[in-house]
Amino acid sequence: MGAVSTPPSSPATDVFLAASIARRFYLEHRSKSEIADEFKISRFKVARILAGALAQGIVRIDITVPVTIDxxxxxxxxxxxxxxxxxxxxxxxxxxxxxxxxxxxxxxxxxxxxxxxxxxxxxxxxxxxxxxxxxxxxxxxxxxxxxxxxxxxxxxxxxxxxxxxxxxxxxxxxxxxxxxxxxxxxxxxxxxxxxxxxxxxxxxxxxxxxxxxxxxxxxxxxxxxxxxxxxxxxxxxxxxxxxxxxxxxxxxxxxxxxxxxxxxxxxxxxxxxxxxxxxxxxxxxxxxxxxxxxxxxxxxxxxxxxxxxxxxxxxxxxxxxxxxxxxxxx
Incomplete structure (x- = not known):
């Protein structure tokens, strides 16, 4: 996949960017370095965006105990x-x-x-x-x-x-x-x-x-x-x-x-x-x-x-x- 240019910052684009990066990291299991290269940003900014996505509720992580079946x-x-x-x-x-x-x-x-x-x-x-x-x-x-x-x-x-x-x-x-x-x-x-x-x-x-x-x-x-x-x-x-x-x-x-x-x-x-x-x-x-x-x-x-x-x-x-x-x- 080619590089993706980061759009100008606004509340809507910020959310879209966070969701896009979170999808690649959590669902596609891509590394922060790969994501940084794609979006032309630093690994540290990727980490900050991922942390913000969790704080804003864009990403929700549930830890559950497996159900015991009879x-x-x-x-x-x-x-x-x-x-x-x-x-x-x-x-x-x-x-x-x-x-x-x-x-x-x-x-x-x-x-x-x-x-x-x-x-x-x-x-x-x-x-x-x-x-x-x-x-x-x-x-x-x-x-x-x-x-x-x-x-x-x-x-x-x-x-x-x-x-x-x-x-x-x-x-x-x-x-x-x-x-x-x-x-x-x-x-x-x-x-x-x-x-x-x-x-x-x-x-x-x-x-x-x-x-x-x-x-x-x-x-x-x-x-x-x-x-x-x-x-x-x-x-x-x-x-x-x-x-x-x-x-x-x-x-x-x-x-x-x-x-x-x-x-x-x-x-x-x-x-x-x-x-x-x-x-x-x-x-x-x-x-x-x-x-x-x-x-x-x-x-x-x-x-x-x-x-x-x-x-x-x-x-x-x-x-x-x-x-x-x-x-x-x-």
Missing amino acids: VDLSLALTERFKLSHVTVIAECQGAREMRPDEVIPWLGAAAARLISDIVDEDDVLGLAWGRSVEALGRAITTLAPCQVVQLTGSHPDEWDSDASVAAVLRAAAAGGGTAFPLYVPLLVPNGLTATILGKQPGIAATLAQFPHVSKAVVEIGAWAPTLSTVYDALTERERETYRELGVRAEMCGHLFDRDGAVVATELSDRVISIEVEELRKVPEVIAVAGNTRKADAIRAVLKSGLLTGIITDSSVARRLLSPDSSPSTP
């Missing part, structure tokens, strides 16, 4: 539910047993590793909104250069901020692909609002990608407080009405009974999300779900036949493998 439980779940991809993280990561609130980052790390392994540049990756998928976004560092599509709106308190689309943006940035975010809440007051929002150009562009999704990562909620975004967004009367209809689980804003059947309600008109039938056509659908309080809900969604994989923790895996757990049905 291989036996992973194989057992694969066989029981006839799945393609199963990762069960061990209860002890490092020196001690994890608390329930500590499981999410490990689930996200495991999901990031799996997605990095199985996604190709020809794929369209769909990500639902949720805490574990957010953790995936924080953990992912490499991905094939593919389109990344947000499959659902987000929590009512976060939908109008960058936090609601962070996982999609970070995943796309990891591979240099195109991001299709959804700056909308998962649940809106009525079907008319959902229809109007769905016609807005930016939102419509994302919704139009749903039929092309080839790999999806979703989350599962249980029909109980703090365990489902949809449950928490409803009134107590609505929650109880759906419970009486047999709702035990929620995924992408859609409701399921204990046997994995979709419970049809007017709620489906109020959620901004990929439809169940669209999700059923996605070749690979992987759920990221932990917490033993969700075990029965996870089992219900497994019975739906929508999932081809799951990332969970060993406590949940043991519950799913208990005698009252039956294989999934199509």
Whole structure:
């Protein structure tokens, strides 16, 4: 590669220069001397620019402990539910047993590793909104250069901020692909609002990608407080009405009974999300779900036949493998 002339200094060009030099040093593993020759600057200036890139957040270095996988439980779940991809993280990561609130980052790390392994540049990756998928976004560092599509709106308190689309943006940035975010809440007051929002150009562009999704990562909620975004967004009367209809689980804003059947309600008109039938056509659908309080809900969604994989923790895996757990049905 020939020498590159350093552009006149300005805030924009300074950032561009720092990013270019950081890419060569950290990703292309080129020496400071080689970079200095290319940009016609000194090695010492290269070092200063690299230090500045770290300080300004242009470069972020994460040091993580490898996730410990319970291989036996992973194989057992694969066989029981006839799945393609199963990762069960061990209860002890490092020196001690994890608390329930500590499981999410490990689930996200495991999901990031799996997605990095199985996604190709020809794929369209769909990500639902949720805490574990957010953790995936924080953990992912490499991905094939593919389109990344947000499959659902987000929590009512976060939908109008960058936090609601962070996982999609970070995943796309990891591979240099195109991001299709959804700056909308998962649940809106009525079907008319959902229809109007769905016609807005930016939102419509994302919704139009749903039929092309080839790999999806979703989350599962249980029909109980703090365990489902949809449950928490409803009134107590609505929650109880759906419970009486047999709702035990929620995924992408859609409701399921204990046997994995979709419970049809007017709620489906109020959620901004990929439809169940669209999700059923996605070749690979992987759920990221932990917490033993969700075990029965996870089992219900497994019975739906929508999932081809799951990332969970060993406590949940043991519950799913208990005698009252039956294989999934199509």
